[in-house]
Amino acid sequence: MQAIISLSKLKVDTISGDVGMCADMMAIKALSAILESLLVPFINITLSLQEQVAHLSCYAHFTFTFFQLHWSSFMSHVLFYNSQTMVKNTCFCITKQQWLDGLQGFWLIQSGDDHLEKLFGITHMKGQHNSAMNYSQALDQIGAAKDINAIFKRHPDLESGS
Numbered sequence: 001m002q003a004i005i006s007l008s009k010l011k012v013d014t015i016s017g018d019v020g021m022c023a024d025m026m027a028i029k030a031l032s033a034i035l036e037s038l039l040v041p042f043i044n045i046t047l048s049l050q051e052q053v054a055h056l057s058c059y060a061h062f063t064f065t066f067f068q069l070h071w072s073s074f075m076s077h078v079l080f081y082n083s084q085t086m087v088k089n090t091c092f093c094i095t096k097q098q099w100l101d102g103l104q105g106f107w108l109i110q111s112g113d114d115h116l117e118k119l120f121g122i123t124h125m126k127g128q129h130n131s132a133m134n135y136s137q138a139l140d141q142i143g144a145a146k147d148i149n150a151i152f153k154r155h156p157d158l159e160s161g162s
Helices: 003-007 020-043 049-073 078-101 115-126 136-154
Strands: none
Touching: 003 020, 020 049, 078 136, 115 136
């Protein structure tokens, strides 16, 4: 994802470049804006909470716009709704923390995933965000998620974000 973001920062001569190359670069820049809005709040530790939420808000608005224009050819319905829910949940968790004790700090990592949710996320990802899998497929996916989780427990350095 970071490679796509880096690629989008390249200066391309749109005047003398061919139309196909210009269209490809515009698509890469749009995808990069979406990816950057999602990644930066979680990997740039120098951002304030307000800046992190602004990035997540941009992500939610970018994906909403592209989803309305292109529907499932942009991303699956389930992935769209899951990502929108993630942003909404983050905002709710921040608001809840401010209401409970506004003097305490809040970090995005606190916005929710517990152990069971992590396994569910792996299962959901392995099932390619298919909410209509049958019982047999679900058992296979849960088994695969447990295997992946066991590997991450033995080798935490392999887990993304660690």
